[in-house]
Amino acid sequence: MSSHIRQSFVMTRANIFSLPRRVSISLSMVLSVALVVCVLAGFLSMAKGFETALQSAGSPSVAVLLGGGTNQETGSDIPASVIRTLEAKTDDIGVARHDDGSLILSREIVVTVDVKPVGADAGRTIALRGMDAAGSSIRDNVHVSDGRLFASGTREIVVGDRFARELGLLVGETIRLGTVDWLVVGRFSAQGSAFESEIWADLDAVRSAFDRQGQVQSLRLRLAEATSLPLLQSQLSTITTTPLIAVSEADLYAAQSGRTASLIRLFGWPLALLMAIGATAGALNTMMNSVSDRTVEIATVRALGFSRLSAFMGTWIEAILLAAIGVACGLTISWLAFNGWQASTIGANNARMAFQLVVTGDVMLIAGMLGLAIGVIGGALPAIAATRLPLATALRSRG
């Protein structure tokens, strides 16, 4: 081991062992770093959870067709003539077909409905999606977790697991959506994706209940292959009755998640950075206190021949270690408090979308790096101060 490393090791060890002399201020630094890490990890896990919920909902093998020049289901309208034109095409348009040659597609509309959870004062605005029978099978990673799917032409609904849990809905119960009662016949799981924030029902039943006869907002089409979207888009360009947009389901949800996740991060980062600046000032104060507390010790070993570098490293490593303890505390608290925490927000179609906060490895890495940066930056100046202690003055002090 080189002399410099041995010196730095001894200085660091001496600093760490002297921590009990300044436990309060050291603890305050640890806590302030932990707080910064918690705040940033909270925001990032929220953004990550939101992204995960939306992105896992989207499949690259499913196309979503929107009409009327909008790129969201709200405001979209697909005339029946367009659907007839598509169904009439017998050549390859990039869409998978049933055995009988018909296209695998689902006509869908979304209406927002207020549902009052059991025991709650206020209602929740939820997306009720009317779809054809093929609607659930077109979607990837969706399966009925309890009961069965709705039957055509009936006022039956299946509820996403996440909202079913939140609303306390059980199979066999009846709830009022709009002006009519609906029977809950099943629950479905979509691996925690945004689909689980919806209620699904038969298209005609929804159109009838909400006076939307004949309306179709979107078409979901199972692509023949994930690469078939351009072929479908070229086929759509021959239809001129209304502007049509075909996007992959994955891209549709990625665009939605990107905007909101960016917004969450836009709030989270400045707040965390402001707090980090405050924590850095705190770290600076803590470490200046540490240097002041160890003036005689630092001057003594310097007088014995220890290098400036060892004095610097001893103080700097102490700051980084304290920050690392703060990071460990912050990440542990974040994990326990945030990971798996259920949250909801207003998503697409102005309906509530539930998602789960996820404290992933990269969230922990980013929040942890910010916490460590507090120690690295906050400890640097006091470490430099430690190398500049006037040895003569320090040596005359009582140790």
Next chain:
Amino acid sequence: MTSSLNHDPYISLSKITKGYKISGDDVPIFSNLDLEIPGGDFVAIMGPSGSGKSTLLNMLAGIDRPDTGSLRIGTSRLDQMSEAARASWRAHFMGIIFQFYNLLPMLNVAENVELPLLLKPLSAKERRSRVEKVLDLVGLTGRARQYPKLMSGGQQQRVGIARAIVSDPALLLCDEPTGDLDRKSADEVLEMLRFLNRELGKTIIMVTHDPQAALYAKRTLHLDKGNFVEERRAAL
């Protein structure tokens, strides 16, 4: 004032000037100070506060540098060395004994004594062996694992002496080594310094206010206003 024994000077200060700026004013401490100390000498430096004792000791330790003049110890010109070089020189050629012992309270006796050895390319076994030997020498056998705060002032100063001599330096600088001790402990420490000088040939320079402590030295130099005004040699 120039002093010497029969040997070639081991320490040589020539035309040293040193001053400080205090509140913007230049305050001279030394002007044209000369001093020669042969190897193996034991010199006590006395003088009133402000006479320049500490400044002289700091310059000899390489902690401070003269403004002008030459300061040679052995073959090293301290006045021409960088701060890093002076730190390295201290590690290899000099031991310091402090008034308040300056032991690191979080390290035990052996770890405190071992500190200067960490600056040398020695194995852990060699370091341990040297620490044991030097603790035997200062009468602290069996105290290696003890912490300084559990020891008396005299014992702590003996740890300080052990730390100063563990790397076997030729020069020992003592800054009021008995200033914080009772008479009995002070005499024990001074006896030890005398032993190190007579038996091990260490050159010792001791700053002290205590006339009785100065009696242990081979000669005493009195500083006043930056000049040596009197020299007393001990009776052989």
